[in-house]
Amino acid sequence: MTRPATTSGTTSGTTSGAAAGSVTADREHALTGPVGLSEPGELHEPDEPDEQIAGRATGGIGAGAGFGWLLVVTGAVGLLAAATLLVEKILLLQDPTYVPSCSLNAVISCGSIMNTAQAEVFGFPNPIMGVAGFAVVLTVGAALLAGARFRRWFWWGLQLGVTFGIVFVHWLVVQSLYRINALCPYCMVVWVVTITLFVAVTAGNVRRGVLPGGRAAREVADFAPTIAVGWVLVVAALVVTRFWDYFSTLLPG
Numbered sequence: 001m002t003r004p005a006t007t008s009g010t011t012s013g014t015t016s017g018a019a020a021g022s023v024t025a026d027r028e029h030a031l032t033g034p035v036g037l038s039e040p041g042e043l044h045e046p047d048e049p050d051e052q053i054a055g056r057a058t059g060g061i062g063a064g065a066g067f068g069w070l071l072v073v074t075g076a077v078g079l080l081a082a083a084t085l086l087v088e089k090i091l092l093l094q095d096p097t098y099v100p101s102c103s104l105n106a107v108i109s110c111g112s113i114m115n116t117a118q119a120e121v122f123g124f125p126n127p128i129m130g131v132a133g134f135a136v137v138l139t140v141g142a143a144l145l146a147g148a149r150f151r152r153w154f155w156w157g158l159q160l161g162v163t164f165g166i167v168f169v170h171w172l173v174v175q176s177l178y179r180i181n182a183l184c185p186y187c188m189v190v191w192v193v194t195i196t197l198f199v200a201v202t203a204g205n206v207r208r209g210v211l212p213g214g215r216a217a218r219e220v221a222d223f224a225p226t227i228a229v230g231w232v233l234v235v236a237a238l239v240v241t242r243f244w245d246y247f248s249t250l251l252p253g
Contacts, residue, residue: 060148060149060150060151061149061150061151061152061155061208061210062144062147062148062149062150063144063204063208065144065145067141067144067200067204068141068142068144068145069141069145070141070196070200071137071138071140071141071144071197071200072138072141072142072145073141074134074137074193074196074197074200075134075135075136075137075138075139075140075141076134076138077189077193078130078133078134078137078189078190078193078194078197079130079131079134079135079138081130081186081187081189081190081193082127082130082131082133082134082186082190083127083131084186085110085114085125085126085127085130085184085186085187085190086125086127086128086130086131088100088101088102088110088114088186089114089119089125089127092111092114092115099111100114102184102185102186105246106182107182107183107243107246108182108183108184108185109182109183109184110184110185110186110187112180112182113176113180113182113184113187114184116175116180118172118175118179118180121168126172129168130190133161133165134193136161137197140158152210155205155208155210156210158201158205159201159202159205159210159211162194162197162198162201162202163198165194165197165198166194166195166198169190169191169194169195172187172191173191173235173238177238177239177242177243178242183239183243188239191235192232195228195231195232195235196228196232199224199227199228199231200224200228202221202224203221203222203224203227204221206218206220206221207221
């Protein structure tokens with residue numbers, strides 16, 4: 001008679017344990033469901049970027065290898081163009097009769113631009129800012145490839161830097177096309193690089209949750225390559241339209 005009682009007690013205990021386990025599982029699901037915990041005591045929304053969640057947990061926000069390589073490549077190309085412009089400017093200062101390597105004719109003429117006030121907006125040659133800025137971009141890209149993670153304020157700083165760059169570059173575009181009436185090949189390389197950097201950094205900061213915007217903004221950020229290419233094409237169209245008399249002479253026939 002005692003044996004059935006023992007079995008019943010065991011069965012009852014097992015059932016109670018299963019029920020308790022179910023309650024515990026339900027509680028855990030409630031905590032990790034639509035609004036869950038990425039770390040103990042830390043809530044996140046269901047569509048919150050994984051990099052943002054990891055960033056709060058580790059104290060830094062990283063980026064993928066693709067983004068790191070983009071910064072390295074654009075930083076290196078921009079640095080090379082800016083450094084070349086700076087060397088040409090120094091040579092021109094040393095010898096006013098020097099003809100820069102990128103001065104080919106009346107339209108493609110770096111020298112015409114270098115001798116204007118727009119080439120020294122802040123009292124020193126503009127390429128100095130380019131050398132410093134692109135060196136920073138190159139360094140950040142290399143650090144990201146090495147696994148570095150940066151605080152939110154750092155990403156904001158990078159965003160401010162590329163935003164200043166894109167505004168300044170477009171001011172220079174206007175000056176070159178409609179005031180100075182000349183083109184500088186090395187400058188145009190910087191234009192393309194700066195547009196690419198601005199779109200990539202902004203899209204990355206949106207995806208990482210550094211910039212506000214939510215899911216809609218992140219969906220737009222997915223089209224970053226298309227946006228960058230379209231932007232560059234618009235600037236190219238402005239260049240061709242402005243100097244069509246020159247470019248039309250290059251067409252066959």
